[in-house]
Amino acid sequence: MILNASQLNALxxxxxxxxxxxxxxxxxxxxxxIxxxxxxxxAVKKEKKKWKKLAQERGKALETVREAADSVLDNGN
Incomplete structure (x- = not known):
């Protein structure tokens, strides 16, 4: 059973x-x-937020690396 925020507050x-x-x-x-x-x-909510933020930062870093690699490859040709 999944509880929403208001149910958790009531509990x-x-x-x-x-x-x-x-x-x-x-x-x-x-x-x-209880x-x-x-x-x-x-605690699980906090961990989820932490890992989500980490994944977003990782995505941004990978995009930066991809752009740098593309610019190096484009300059080489």
Whole structure:
């Protein structure tokens, strides 16, 4: 199941409420597990952004190398 941003926010809010209740929270509610999963989701989002940026920079670098190689080949002929 894929959750959108508003669903993740709602889950985060509900979980925060359960965590604030402390020992009065519903028995069996996996608040700490859900908190850990939400942290993992945020970490994955950051990693995805990092790799996307890296791929864009790599593409720009390859384009620069391609242009340089083309200009060298054109000047040689």
């Amino acid at each position: 985060r809010q509900r979980n925060d409420e359960e965590l604030r209740k402390g020992r009065y929270a519903r028995h069996g509610y996996p608040a700490h597990t 908190r850990d999963l939400l942290h993992t989701v945020e």
